[in-house]
Amino acid sequence: QKEVEQNSGPLSVPEGAIASLNCTYSDRGSQSFFWYRQYSGKSPELIMSIYSNGDKEDGRFTAQLNKASQYVSLLIRDSQPSDSATYLCAVPVRGNTPLVFGKGTRLSVIA
Amino acid sequence: DGGITQSPKYLFRKEGQNVTLSCEQNLNHDAMYWYRQDPGQGLRLIYYSQIVNDFQKGDIAEGYSVSREKKESFPLTVTSAQKNPTAFYLCASKADGYTFGSGTRLTVV
Numbered sequence: 001q002k003e004v005e006q007n008s009g010p011l012s013v014p015e016g017a018i019a020s021l022n023c024t025y026s027d028r029g030s031q032s033f034f035w036y037r038q039y040s041g042k043s044p045e046l047i048m049s050i051y052s053n054g055d056k057e058d059g060r061f062t063a064q065l066n067k068a069s070q071y072v073s074l075l076i077r078d079s080q081p082s083d084s085a086t087y088l089c090a091v092p093v094r095g096n097t098p099l100v101f102g103k104g105t106r107l108s109v110i111a
Numbered sequence: 112d113g114g115i116t117q118s119p120k121y122l123f124r125k126e127g128q129n130v131t132l133s134c135e136q137n138l139n140h141d142a143m144y145w146y147r148q149d150p151g152q153g154l155r156l157i158y159y160s161q162i163v164n165d166f167q168k169g170d171i172a173e174g175y176s177v178s179r180e181k182k183e184s185f186p187l188t189v190t191s192a193q194k195n196p197t198a199f200y201l202c203a204s205k206a207d208g209y210t211f212g213s214g215t216r217l218t219v220v
Binding site for chain 1: 144146151152153154155156159169201207208209210211212213214
């Protein structure tokens, strides 16, 4: 099993819809989880972090964590064309070690 | 403005040549990281440093070297032993999650 796994996409949603991005991870002991957005040709930028089971909301973004299922997701409400980017999930899968990144899911929001 | 500065933005390397990528931060972060990104791929860890004068190999350290003589600086050298160096190189430092520099795009010519 890969350490951090994401569907590569592309995921296409119409403008105004909810985009749902998913990530699974291998280390049951992982304690922190991060979502990054990366526009084409640019560096990743942190958009959400989550540490506890449940939901965490920030504006149009909601991160959801289920440690029992080793699953973290990112919901984007009222999707906009400017949300079109690759979304990377990152987890420190071996204790207090550097983040391991998934390969990313490419999101396309269609106007 | 606090942040991470990577230079140059674009770099061209000839066969057999060593090149050094610069990474400077003024965020006062202890930990710094180098990742490599190939097209359509996620980020792979090359080297990281959690404190001055100490660094650790990541998953793909072969053909690369680093130094950490100052807290602010973590340069990466791509040596001639790295057979496929064309990639996007990203430097990061640790806060809540990581803060990335703008990256260096290296191409072999």
